[in-house]
Amino acid sequence: MPFFLRGKRPVQDRKKKPGSKKRKPNGLPPEKNVEKKLNLPADLDEEITSEEEDYIKRDQIQVPAHEKEEEDEEETPQEKKVRLARQYLKALQEQKTKDESEKLDDDALGVRLQEDVLEASGMLRKNVAHLYTEPLADDIYRMKSKQQKLSIACLAITSDEKFIFTGSKDCSIVKFTLEGKKVGSVPGGRKGTEKEHIGHTSHIFAMAVSSDSKFMASGDQGGYIHIWDVESLKQLKTFKKHRATISGLAFRRSSHILFSASHDRMVMVWNLDAMAFVENLGGHQDAITGIDSHVRESCITSGGRDQSVIIYVLAEDKQLRFNGHHDSIDGVKLVNEKTFITYGQDGSLALWTTLKKRPHCVVKEAHGFQDNGQPNWLTAIATLINTDLIASGSMDGHVRLWCVDTKGYRSITPLFSVPVPGVVNALAFTASGSHLVAGVGQEHKLGRWYRQPEARNAVVVIPLEKK
Incomplete structure (x- = not known):
C-alpha cells in the first residue's frame, strides 16, 4: 500500500525499534538523566525511565553528601529565621518553673521574649x-x-x-x-x-x-x-x-x-x-x-x-x-x-x-x-x-x-x-x-x-x- 494512503496505527499496536530509547528534551537518554540526578548504583536497571523514578524508594539510594549540602543551602534567609525562632520558642517552653512541675505558659513566654529583646538593646527596666x-x-x-x-x-x-x-x-x-x-x-x-x-x-x-x-x-x-x-x-x-x-x-x-x-x-x-x-x-x-x-x-x-x-x-x-x-x-x-x-x-x-x-x-x-x-x-x-x-x-x-x-x-x-x-x-x-x-x-x-x-x-x- 502506498505510504500516503496508510492510516495511523493505534498506539497499542506501535512497536519500538530494537535498541531505540526514549529521549528527554535535553537529548540525553533517561537512564543517563537518572544516574546524573540520583547517582544510581551500577546494579540498578539501566532501562529505568524518568516516569518510574518516583517509585524508587529514597532509602534504597544513598544520596551523596554534597547533594545534602545543596539541599540545606536551598533554605532561604526568611525560612532560616523562622526555623531558629521555632527552636528558641521550643527551648523556652521546655524550661520549668521553680517548682519544676509547670511549664511556662504563653503569657510568661511572651514576657520572657520581650525581656530578652529589651535586655539586648539595653532598655530593660523592671520596677520591683x-x-x-x-x-x-x-x-x-x-x-x-x-x-x-x-x-x-x-x-x-x-x-x-x-x-x-x-x-x-x-x-x-x-x-x-x-x-x-x-x-x-x-x-x-x-x-x-x-x-x-x-x-x-x-x-x-x-x-x-x-x-x-x-x-x-x-x-x-x-x-x-x-x-x-x-x-x-x-x-x-x-x-x-x-x-x-x-x-x-x-x-x-x-x-x-x-x-x-x-x-x-x-x-x-x-x-x-x-x-x-x-x-x-x-x-x-x-x-x-x-x-x-x-x-x-x-x-x-x-x-x-x-x-x-x-x-x-x-x-x-x-x-x-x-x-x-x-x-x-x-x-x-x-x-x-x-x-x-x-x-x-x-x-x-x-x-x-x-x-x-x-x-x-x-x-x-x-x-x-x-x-x-x-x-x-x-x-x-x-x-x-x-x-x-x-x-x-x-x-x-x-x-x-x-x-x-x-x-x-x-x-x-x-x-x-x-x-x-x-x-x-x-x-x-x-x-x-x-x-x-x-x-x-x-x-x-x-x-x-x-x-x-x-x-x-x-x-x-x-x-x-x-x-
Whole structure:
C-alpha cells in the first residue's frame, strides 16, 4: 500500500525499534538523566525511565553528601529565621518553673521574649523596688572565717547563687555557700614571695565572676590579677601588667572578656579564653576607683579625684566623658546599659544616663553626717541590674536601699535601711534579688584612718522578702 494512503496505527499496536530509547528534551537518554540526578548504583536497571523514578524508594539510594549540602543551602534567609525562632520558642517552653512541675505558659513566654529583646538593646527596666519589705533582724546572718582576720575588702557572687567569694586585707580568699558554709580558701602570703606563693601577697581590693560561673578574677594592691577556677578554686593564670593597685574588675556578660581598672590610670582588657592581654585604654587623669560592664562591648569607669566618669565603647573606639561630683568619685555601677549610679567622698549618690553629661538627680548626704559635721563617705554600692533597686553602704552602721526612677530619671527615693555595724566595703545583690550581701570590716579598705573596734570583720547576708 502506498505510504500516503496508510492510516495511523493505534498506539497499542506501535512497536519500538530494537535498541531505540526514549529521549528527554535535553537529548540525553533517561537512564543517563537518572544516574546524573540520583547517582544510581551500577546494579540498578539501566532501562529505568524518568516516569518510574518516583517509585524508587529514597532509602534504597544513598544520596551523596554534597547533594545534602545543596539541599540545606536551598533554605532561604526568611525560612532560616523562622526555623531558629521555632527552636528558641521550643527551648523556652521546655524550661520549668521553680517548682519544676509547670511549664511556662504563653503569657510568661511572651514576657520572657520581650525581656530578652529589651535586655539586648539595653532598655530593660523592671520596677520591683516597691515590692520589697524591710527584713527582720533575726533573718540576717553573718559568715566569718578564722582565716580572714582583717576587714573584708571585696566580694563576688556567682550567677547561679551557689557561691560567695570574699577577699580580705590579709590577702586571703574564702569561698562560702549562700547558706553560710565555708567550702574553700586560699591563704595569703608574705610580701616578696609572689613567685613562690599561690595566691595574693598584698591586700585584695577587687573581685569578679564570669556570667557562666566558670572563672573568678581577683586583683590586689601589688597590681597582680589572679584567675581562678570557680569550682575547684585552682589558680589558672596570673597577669601582671598594671603598675599600681587593682581597684576594679568586671566581666562582660555572656563572655570571658575581663576589664581591669587600676590606680595607674589605665583600663586593660583581657581574653580569658586565650588567657591573654588584648589592649589597654587611657583617658583618666587620676587613679581609677571603680569599673563595671554589662552586655555591650564597653565598660564604664570612675576616675577618683579627676571627678569624671568615662564610658569606653570598644566597637567604635571612642570615649564618652561625664562630670558632676564635687569630690572624689569612689565608684560606679550600671543600672542598665543606659543608666548608671556613682558615689563618692562628698556623701552624694548621683543618677546618670548616657543622654546627658551631668547627673539627672543627686542625693546629698545620703548616709548622714559624721561627728565633725562632714558627710559620711559612701563606701560601696550595689545595683540589681535592669531594675530600679539599688543599695548603698557607708560607715554609719546602716545599709540603705533605694528606688531609682528609671523612666523620668528625676528621683532616688529611700525605701528602708538595715543595721549593719562597721564599714561596708563591698555590696552585691544575688542575680534573682533574693539576697543582699555586704562585706564589712572595722576599717576602710584603703586605710586605717577610721576604725570601729566594736565591729566584726565578716560577711553579712540580708534576705530580701517581697510583699
